[in-house]
Amino acid sequence: MEPMKKVEVVIDSVHLNKVLEILEKQGVSGYTVIRDVWGKGERGIMAGDELTDVFKNSYIFTVCTEEVAKRVAESLRPLLSKVGGVCIISDVLWLVH
Amino acid sequence: MEPMKKVEVVIDSVHLNKVLEILEKQGVSGYTVIRDVWGKGERGIMAGDELTDVFKNSYIFTVCTEEVAKRVAESLRPLLSKVGGVCIISDVLWLVH
Amino acid sequence: MEPMKKVEVVIDSVHLNKVLEILEKQGVSGYTVIRDVWGKGERGIMAGDELTDVFKNSYIFTVCTEEVAKRVAESLRPLLSKVGGVCIISDVLWLVH
Amino acid sequence: MGLDLLLQNILNPPVLMFMLGLLAVLLKTELEIPQPLPKLFSLYLLIAIGLHGGYELSKSGLTLDVLKVLLLAILMAIAVPIYAFFILRLKLDVYNAVAIAATYGSISAVTFITAGSFLNSLGQSYGGYMIAAMTLMESPAIIIGLILLSLFAKRNSNSQIEWKEVFRESFLNPSVYILMGTLLIGFITGEKGWKAMEPLFGTLFKGMLAFFLLDMGIVAGRRLGEIKKVGTFLVAFGILLPIFNASLAIALAKLFGLSKGDAFMFSVLCASASYIAVPAAMRLSVPEANPSLYVTMSLAITFPFNIAVGIPLYYFLIDQLWG
Amino acid sequence: MGLDLLLQNILNPPVLMFMLGLLAVLLKTELEIPQPLPKLFSLYLLIAIGLHGGYELSKSGLTLDVLKVLLLAILMAIAVPIYAFFILRLKLDVYNAVAIAATYGSISAVTFITAGSFLNSLGQSYGGYMIAAMTLMESPAIIIGLILLSLFAKRNSNSQIEWKEVFRESFLNPSVYILMGTLLIGFITGEKGWKAMEPLFGTLFKGMLAFFLLDMGIVAGRRLGEIKKVGTFLVAFGILLPIFNASLAIALAKLFGLSKGDAFMFSVLCASASYIAVPAAMRLSVPEANPSLYVTMSLAITFPFNIAVGIPLYYFLIDQLWG
């Protein structure tokens, strides 16, 4: 088991691709995405409106090394401060196989 | 990056609103919800029955300060012990933007 | 609140049942499953193809004691190394109710 | 009983589709009809009978017979959960007794619809106001159940019943609402409206019913496994109570001089058990009760029984009395 | 205005279904039509009018009248967002003014479709090329909006508009694409093709519209709560601008000698506001604007107004002029 960082992001689904681009650019080994999550934050309730698809979030997490995590966080900051969303980082052990 | 707590809850979907009320009451800054998760626990399998919607769980997580987390946990306990479900708390770093 | 381990697994949905069998065998008290997550890893993009259902992942997490977690991880390794996927373990506090 | 009736009922695509769904689960095929498709079908069926019933009403108008039927409907919707409760208390704790009694006090729209298409295939019909009757019979059982609960259960403070919530939940649950609404729309727009809606909500009806029953079969099949957990008493209850309810309904129908078709549909309503509205309400207000009891009984025992045997049986009885 | 027209419009299953949906939310029922069912219905409606419009075109052919209509359509699609923007600037910042202006510069297919079935119920019709006109009117507003933005907003570097992206987004957004595509298919396959598609895409049309409007009612109802946040100015704007747009359209239609049916459909297009294509584009390119303003206005104010009052009103005006 290797110590790694888990970076989790919740963001308005329209900006999902931007987040994935950033992850790729910072060279994560992979990521997992859950579409259609909803929630509440500074920007009010995001409860996926069936019709317009506005107000719908996506949840992304990636497991990576500490310094990749740092770089990811830094490059996410401007996007998040512009369009909102959250990013959290935590410690995990990665099962090497 | 600020040290925070991540509170995760899995509960029968009919009680989702009660959980959200509690979160609001304890003054979390926001939360994220994933509907339609399923699982197994003391109360047996909860594999969302397409028709009756019985046996379906929701997953909620909120990122908040330690003492908010404590309060949330305490006010969740009676509900969970009555209708089941799980609540876990872990350490995360919150990206301030 | 009791210190526990959270074991998270992401794997191609066809192998979900194998994972659940392993969890049961190692005697976890329960688990939660999110179907239809997608992502990217060594095996390329897994963006659930609506028609064929190929390329679709599932996300499973279970909260258990440290040594159960260890056993789970060990018994997952052969499967993961054969069909791919990820498994991570982290520390959580479990709300006893 | 007329074996021909039994076959007449079973050898219909809709019923056969139901069995196909059941078998799919027993044979462990991975056949499934994922959400929200079942919701699409059930919504379609509710709208369809609502619009059509309303149209029929706009032709027949609100006669005294109609009021008679509606009164009978409410009467049974109140009576059934009460006597069901006391029967169940012989073996069960208050919570499960309440939940199951409420389940059988309410109705199953799909059973009603299937009975309707069976009646059709015999070249007979029923009054549009029966839809109104069905609508009236869906909710009272929930209220009765919770009244019984507050009378007989000693609960700690933090599980007080929120009556306001309960009433909204009961009388404004989606199926009741959509039925009342479309009934009204069908009534208002009459002939012209129905002509516009008929291609979708009339002509395709039987096919959609068959499609939906395939799913019902799958869902029921999934619960079959839990029947053993339910126990003989409740299995027997799940078959005998419907027969008793139907017989009582038939007696009342005869007494009040309902037409043959109406009597049949009324008996089916009383014999059927809810598997959506009531379980939803019970989970919320009676979490102490075990859903895999009341859902399994209604879905895996009573529903299949009514679809396959009950419908022709009740018709047979009525045929004897009305001739 | 002809009250009979108003009733004629409202007492139609589709419009009543819309109100049923609205009411469902106001009464807090849990009625919902989960994704992707709404997508199924909207896709169906787009394909249906596309195929039918194309078929109509294959009969009428591309006459000079057609070109006239298409030119008018583009003209209005460019004009509306511009004057809307300057009106909005009186009260709003650039970002929200742009987003709302673009929203009203574009069109709502469902409003168009509902108007079509209203026209039908009056025994009248419109040219298949109106579908083409609608398609042409969906996107320009987005481009105009972003041009206005780059002219009037001072943004920091990291939020440059990606024009290439924008053009693709606008002219290849799903609804524009599916409309153009099916229009072409309908045109190519003509009579024979339509005969094969008619049972699904023709005969069932009104029913599907009613089904979809039920959902539209629910979605609109969910937004009603936010109207107070929108404020009087924008509420007034959401009702008066459509009326103004429609009147302008009618004047132009008269000037250019459009047929009665075409004039009506054209006025409805100008009066309608987008709630899918444009909001999607705005969220991406103008995140500074507040979606709960432009989505709420288009969905909870303008759409219901047009469906219930606008359609008969515009028709009334036209009836006066064309007789």
Add this chain to the structure above:
Amino acid sequence: MGLDLLLQNILNPPVLMFMLGLLAVLLKTELEIPQPLPKLFSLYLLIAIGLHGGYELSKSGLTLDVLKVLLLAILMAIAVPIYAFFILRLKLDVYNAVAIAATYGSISAVTFITAGSFLNSLGQSYGGYMIAAMTLMESPAIIIGLILLSLFAKRNSNSQIEWKEVFRESFLNPSVYILMGTLLIGFITGEKGWKAMEPLFGTLFKGMLAFFLLDMGIVAGRRLGEIKKVGTFLVAFGILLPIFNASLAIALAKLFGLSKGDAFMFSVLCASASYIAVPAAMRLSVPEANPSLYVTMSLAITFPFNIAVGIPLYYFLIDQLWG
């Protein structure tokens, strides 16, 4: 080859809808038909041909010709994956060879259905028992594939094939099951049953096919990008093998004196490749094989080829021989 035939085939709404879907991806529009809508359509199509085929069978009865066809079907279902495997081994490892061979040994119901509506549009028809033939041809290839695997692959213990699982997976996969089931239902309920189901499962058929092919186009389009990864050999294989299979089938059909329509449908079955049943089974039992090879070949190469070119081509050949 008759260019008119080619056009006759392509200038049909369903085929054009397929191309519209393909193009939607190439043009990067965001058009998509989200799950479970595709499942709804495919389920609908399977039930529809099942019920209709069963009804046809109930009229024709089980003649000797029927048995002849069924035998031929099984024969080809066993032969194709075997010779395909050895061809593929020239370039590929055992695992991928097995997976691809199995994919081409099985069939594609949608190709079959599209061919059927093409045959229809030529005013011709085929026997209901061809549906039974199709059903019989879906599974054997999976078994053959895994037998080849256990013969030629040296695997470590922990990846033993669970034969019981495999057989269930193969013969009770949802599409096989639903086809057999509805075939039976259609057969049992005969004329009366079909009359009740026809409005939904007969009249709407072509429209639903068109709707579904739009989605097929999108799904196929998404895979187009991966064709380069597939390599020339496999691309050629994906086009030439179907032609070869069809020719072989035609020869056999002539030899055994099948009717023109049956021969055509049989050749299409042999030429088509599976993209649901087999890939699902292969992922489970042969994880070493690369899905983006066999799925891409079947979906992005063979399916479009058959839909656009193969169908008229095979018909052309048959037309020469049967006249």
